Amino acid sequence: MLGLCTPVHEYSLQEPAFDWMPETRNSPPRRRQSCKLYGNSSQFGRLETTRPQSLIPSLSLSLSLSLSLSEAMAIHESKAIEQAQSRPISTIVFIVAMKAEAAPIVDRFGLSEDTARFPEGVPWVRYHGIYKDLEVNVIWPGxxxxxxxxxxxxxSAALVTYASVTELKPDLIINAGTAGGFGSKGACVGDVFxxxxxxxxxxxxxxxxxxxYGIGLRQAFSTPLLLKEVNLxxxxxxxxxxxxxSPEDEALVRAIDATLIDMEGAAVAYVxxxxxxxxxxxxxxxNIVDAGNPSLEEFHANLADVSATLNQAVGRLVDKINGKRMSEL
Amino acid sequence: MLGLCTPVHEYSLQEPAFDWMPETRNSPPRRRQSCKLYGNSSQFGRLETTRPQSLIPSLSLSLSLSLSLSEAMAIHESKAIEQAQSRPISTIVFIVAMKAEAAPIVDRFGLSEDTARFPEGVPWVRYHGIYKDLEVNVIWPGxxxxxxxxxxxxxSAALVTYASVTELKPDLIINAGTAGGFGSKGACVGDVFxxxxxxxxxxxxxxxxxxxYGIGLRQAFSTPLLLKEVNLxxxxxxxxxxxxxSPEDEALVRAIDATLIDMEGAAVAYVxxxxxxxxxxxxxxxNIVDAGNPSLEEFHANLADVSATLNQAVGRLVDKINGKRMSEL
Incomplete structure (x- = not known):
């Protein structure tokens, strides 16, 4: 069953709420998974059903939110989704926050710059062109x-997503970029998720x-067939x-059992x-955010190489998307 | 001299940076100002020229940002500003986040609801009508x-501001709403700033x-004459x-010597x-955020009454704006 960027709103609002450090509680320590073992394609769309057990006493954060995800995944069957399933994919919009991330993708598809689709004076840049059967747009907020x-x-991510959708009416948005990863969740530098x-x-x-509402948990558009083909x-x-x-941020990162952190994704999902x-x-x-290395240095050192790796994955994805309907992803 | 929502970007980027607790350093304790003494109209546009002296050692926050505001206030003299100064004010857009805040303003001006100016399906609501010589719009994100x-x-604030400006092309945006205030900076419940x-x-x-960029400090459009007339x-x-x-948030609140906190203003200013x-x-x-009272209870208890007070101030502002050019504010 396919969904749009589906909100996952129906948590039970009751204490107890978070327990993102199970090794300090009554449960056994979490095994650090190796990169090779983690992340096979069958995990796509699989939900974390473990119920969080208790609040972290040291936090001032007072959200009493129990993330019972397994109860929360009723997916909207709307007319919009039916249309999305049957529509041949013709226009895709990449939302890419940094020039270093966007440039290799622009080069790969031989895209041309065009700023005429956005209000005068805004720094946003649209790169666009035809690749196979697709109109490919890369939107960089400049x-x-x-x-x-x-x-x-x-x-900025929300604004360019809004402006791109209203102006270009894409069939599919792809938010592509770099991210920090949790080594304890199986992320390694250079992994593409x-x-x-x-x-x-x-x-x-x-x-x-x-x-x-604040946490704004959403499910990405589900693409199980695409995932098998590209093996991410x-x-x-x-x-x-x-x-x-901050500790408060980290509590919410752990509460959804996140493997990755970035600075744009949830805003793109919201819009x-x-x-x-x-x-x-x-x-x-x-960069690995829980390995004790300074993330900033690691981020800088790896940005160019990882953007190149991202670009390769984007190329594989677009080749597989080409010629398909949304329901075939 | 008038400016748009001018970015204040030209800080010197050097340590030492913040010192938002001067009473713990070498300077004399800050006197708690009474509400009656604080906030006369001559303070509008006056800049905080005290240079921050040192980082707060207990914070993990590592921004090395010295807010030398006095050096940073070179205002852009752009063509847009000249146009803004000479243009008769005809269309104003209020951006108001909550229905409880918007409803009294809508009633005051006898505005009608219209959702046709925004994309189908978005929850944003436009209320609009003619009041004296003005087209008054109240935009509520729904x-x-x-x-x-x-x-x-x-x-949401950024999105509705963007959509309102591109669709309605207002001469002036007014972000009206409730806020938390620092009693130590002279704020009292019911004050309008x-x-x-x-x-x-x-x-x-x-x-x-x-x-x-992250802090995104901007100067509001300067309205010294308007301020004298409405005495806020x-x-x-x-x-x-x-x-x-969080402690990290609070460091940035204190770094700009803020009297007020809200959840939308800087996004409206950015757009x-x-x-x-x-x-x-x-x-x-x-609600007073540094008085030791639970802010949420105070917020709930006062929201309706303070929204009514806000509405009265909005009425005085609009009456004074009516018939003027931007350069006469």
Whole structure:
């Protein structure tokens, strides 16, 4: 069964809530999985059914959110989904936050730059062209005009996703980029993941239902056949507007059992869901966030190589998407 | 001199950086100002020139950002600003996050609901009508379709601001809403502030220039004449996607010497700056965040009354804006 970027909202709102450090509780220590063992394709779409057991006493975070994911996965059967299933894929939009990530993809497909589709003066850049039977668009939010840095983070990602969908009406959004990975969850530098679920880690609103809204857990558009063909790892993605993780952020990362963290994915998922466009998320690991290495140095050292690896995976994905309907992914 | 929502980007990027607890350093203790003494109109646009002295050792936050605001206030003299100054004000757009805040304003101006200006299916609501010489629009991001909660936070605020500007082409954006206030900075429940500066408190990116981008400090459109006429308090606003404040968030709140915290302002300012539309920010205090009271209870208890107070201030502002050019505010 296929879904759009489906919200997963129906948690039971009751304490006890998080326990993201089971090794400090009554359960046995979590085994550190090797990279080779983790992430076979059968895991795509599989849900974490372990119920969290208790709050972390040291945290000021007071969200009382029990993530009973197994109860929460009723997928919307809407008219929009039926249309998505039967529609031949003709237009795809990549949302890519950094130029270093976008440039290899632009080169691969021989895309041309065009800024005419966005409001005058905004720094967003559209690269586009025809590849096989597809109109391929790569949307990069550009650079801050004064600071010259890439417009990373959730706000720019949400804005360019909105503007791209309303302007280009794609059949499929692909958020491609680099990410931090948890070694304890099987991530290695250079791994490329297809994301199963996405949530925010920096939005804490401890009011009934607002807490669930803040976390914004969504399921990516499910592509089991595509996953088999390209043989990527599978994991959950947690998105925040900071490069680091505060203890409060980390609690929400662990609460969804995320393997990956980035700064855009959940915002792209939110807008894709808002506008009812299927979205998938391809993330390549630049740095291991729980290995004790300084993430920033590792990120910098690996950004170019990992972007090249991401580009190879994107090429395989697009070749497999070409000629198919959404229901055939 | 008037400016748009001007970015304040030109900090010197050097340590030492923050010192938001001067009473623990070599400077004398800060006197707790009474509500009556604080916030006269001459403070509007006045800059905090005290240089921060040192990092807070207990924080993991590693942004090395010295907020030398006095050096940073060179205002862009762009063609857009000249146009803004000479243009008669005809269309204003209120961005209001919560229905409880929007409803009194909608009633005051007798506005009608219209959802036709936004993409099909989005929950955003436009209320509009003619009041005196003005086309008044109130944009409310609506409710989450599954959870029924108001779509608060930076992403929805950014999206509706973008969609409103591109669709309605307003002369002026007014972000009106409730906020938390710092009693130590002179805020009292029921106070209404006109905001001088806005920044994010939840975006930590400890890379050169990215740190400044993350904080995103901007100056509101300067309205000294309007301020004198309506006699509101003045303060800086810090925006984050959480209702609470983590220690890391609080460091960035204190770094800009904020009197107010909310969940939308800096996102509205970012988009207004992006699209070169003047924006002002009117915030009414529902709860005191540093008084030891549970903020949530105080927020709930005061939301309706403070929204009514906000509405009165909005009425005075609009009456004074009516018939003027931007350069006359």
């Amino acid at each position: 650079q801050d005009p004064l600071l010259g840095v890439n417009n990373v983070g959730t706000i 297809l994301v199963s679920h996405i949530a925010f880690n920096h939005r804490r609103i401890p009011l009934p239902s607002f807490d669930v 790892k599978v994991g959950k993605l947690s998105t925040g507007d900071s490069f680091d993780m 894709a869901d808002l506008l009812k466009v299927p979205a998938i998320f391809v993330k390549a690991v630049t | 409710q989450d379709p599954l959870l029924g909660v108001n779509n608060v936070g930076t992403i 006109l905001v001088s500066h806005i920044a994010f408190n939840h975006r930590r990116i400890p890379l050169p220039s990215f740190d400044v 308090k003045v303060g800086k606003l810090s925006t984050g996607d959480s209702f609470d404040m 207004a700056d992006l699209l070169k539309v003047p924006a002002i920010f009117v915030k009414a205090v529902t």
